[in-house]
Amino acid sequence: MTSTSADVPALWAVRRSSTGTRISSAALLAAGVALFAVPFGFAAGVVQQLTTLFIFMILAVMWNALAGYGGQVSVGQQAYLGSGAYATIFLTQHAVPPYLAVLLAAVASALLAVLLAPLLLRLRGGQFAVGSWVVAETLALLVALDADLGGGTGISLRGLNAYAPNLRRAYTYWITLAILLLLLGLVVYLLRHRMGVALQAIRDDEDAAAALGVRTGPLKFGLFVLAGFGCGAAGALTLANTLFIQPQSIFGVQWTAYMIFMVLVGGIGTFEGPILGAILFFLLQQQFAQYGAGYLIGLGIIAAGFALYLPRGLWSLPADRLHLRLLPVGYHLQRRVARPSARRSDV
Template identity: 45%
Template sequence: MTPRQVLFGGTAVLAVLTLLPLVVGANVIDKLTGLFILMLLAAMWGLMAGQAGLVSVGQQAFFGLGGYFALRLVDGGFSAYPALLAGAVGAAAVAWVMSFFLLRLKDGEFAIATWVVAEVIRILVMLDPLVQGETGTSLLALNAVEPALRRNLGYGFALVSLAAMLLAVWWLMRSPVGTASRALGDDDEAAASLGVRVMSTRRAVYVLAAFGCALAGVAWLASAVTFLPRTNFGVQWSVLMLFMVLVGGLRSLAGPIVGALLLFTLQESLGDFGVWYLAGVGALAALFALFLPQGLVGLWQERRARQAAQAASAAAPPPADASTPVNPTRSIST
């Protein structure tokens, strides 16, 4: 698809989803808000791992920090919804500072360090009297908003955040930074030898992904109202990101979205089975890792490529010696 077609199609879908609260009930709005949050998380983790080769298991730090900063800003006198956006910006600023230390690590060291840092941040947040430790707290300013309006505003916030970040990722993947990040994901040493600015490129990807995860966190807070450190900073968010990207496909923008849709479907159909649902999700992720590492979108792309190659081969003219037989009776004119 051409860039114009992508933008036109995305704008049309956004317009339909914007008007959806006028025709559907509260339950549908709540479920779609949750789906948008999953899609946003998946797209951010796919950007990091699929494009720049940064495998993090600590993105829940920014999911929780966005909500925590929003709580602090509201406690300091900010209005609730501007505080949500400002909280996400604050989390991105923390990610920028952290990047100077974390991005010096590679592979497993980086993954473990991100998880350790996320746990340290969670513990520090729990020490804040405003949060009340494991008890948590609520963004009470949102309770002053009429429930139906609050639900629709939360839906709109999640939808706009998802659309903005998908547009940012799509633009980034088509920019020189995106080309450099893909080169780093393939072989960082070879990319550096070709002049790619390793740290600045990875920092741009890391901070953008952190901002997207923080937006997902504040969208979750706007919907749930309650802030619980063990939930908002829970490692399950990174596990879900990994599952969605692994199943959907790493190296494309569509892969994480497909993975989020599949996870959402599993949650809605099998979520009542409790631990068996979690076991099934884990088993499905293991099967994809072993037998379909390219994910569903990668499988579809490979199939399309094979079909295109077969069609091109069938349309090609046969070799000249096979299509033009030699006439032994034909004489050579002089």
């Protein structure tokens, strides 16, 4: 009795989706749609806090896309937050309706990224990180010198005073949620497309990726502009949510520190991790932000602890132990169920 290789079934198969990911994807989509009803059933304070949480999620997802998938570790993303916020002020001063100004400000931040990309994308590693920070500081100084934008003392978004407070909070909430869902959808599309694989190859070794035929320049450019758009939208929405900004605060490097914390604690290079990190950061901020410097020191200690003892973040715990994946992004190996096969005998 002998058997041939055709009688032996493959034990492993490469899969992108499964029944579990399809169910969880549908559930997450339904939850995202259901969240639009929150302003109808919850108090104004809850609506405003959820808006803040969604802004944190936008920032975490964008920084993770930039650094976790593309390897572009920026400490200057506050440049686009500030540009988005102040572009909103500038547009409303020129008779643009405030919520239209918010959307146009996000586009303006993307255009700023287009202008800065030829300069910054020439840099790598620490040079890129420092260069992006220098750009943010330069923009902060320029805005502080502009009296029409409030100078160093800050400025209010007066255009939203035309809306009743509850209506204003609801509109800001809906726009924030819509932009968050849009950006999440774009990231899912990116990860399911071959561009996502190419970007991760660039992250791991840009020179090797280029040698294999990956067009590193256009891919890095596109990701850089996407992150500029997302962070610009977050800055404009922060202004719409708080109604007041100052150059020192909106251009402050603490914003990038928050992004790094959320991504590092949640799980860099994963889709779900930054969202989980944003929720944790939001809860910590709600409980301990009043402690000032002690709060920031605590965040640093927590981030250092995760870097040392759980470098893949919180999401690695359920992902590794339960093999949990919420969305069909990337590829994974799945063990096939072996089926008995009839053996042939050679006479």
